[in-house]
Amino acid sequence: MNQPLRDKNCAVCKTGGTPLKGIVLSEMKKQIDPSWEVVNDHHLLKSYKFKDFISGLKFVNAIGELAEKEGHHPDLFLSYTKVEVKLFTHKIKGLSESDFVMADKIDALYAFYQNPS
Secondary structure, eight states, X not given: OOOOGGGSOOOOOXXXXXXXXXXXXXXXXXXXXXTSEEETTTEEEEEEEOSSHHHHHHHHHHHHXXXXXXXXXXXXXXXXXXXXEEEOBTTTTBOOHHHHHHHHHHHHHHHHHHSOO
């Protein structure tokens, strides 16, 4: 059985690596929530809704802490009740497994912020 992406860690990527394409990219996409959009085989994009600005800000800060821990940093956009996340591996100018790992981890964070125990 494959290890869930959220249980993995982001790998250090080197400049000059090859972005995911074709079947490999399609298989990686199947492992994350279908609401993530693959844009031009270059990046992942997803929007999250919140009841108010402060809830979205807390989520953005949690993503920031996760990004520092994983060494993989998404582009984030915060508006009044929405957070948009864009993921790609800057060093290879495209998608790597780490982007999918982060996507799955960010979804887990969102689930927590929607239903804190």
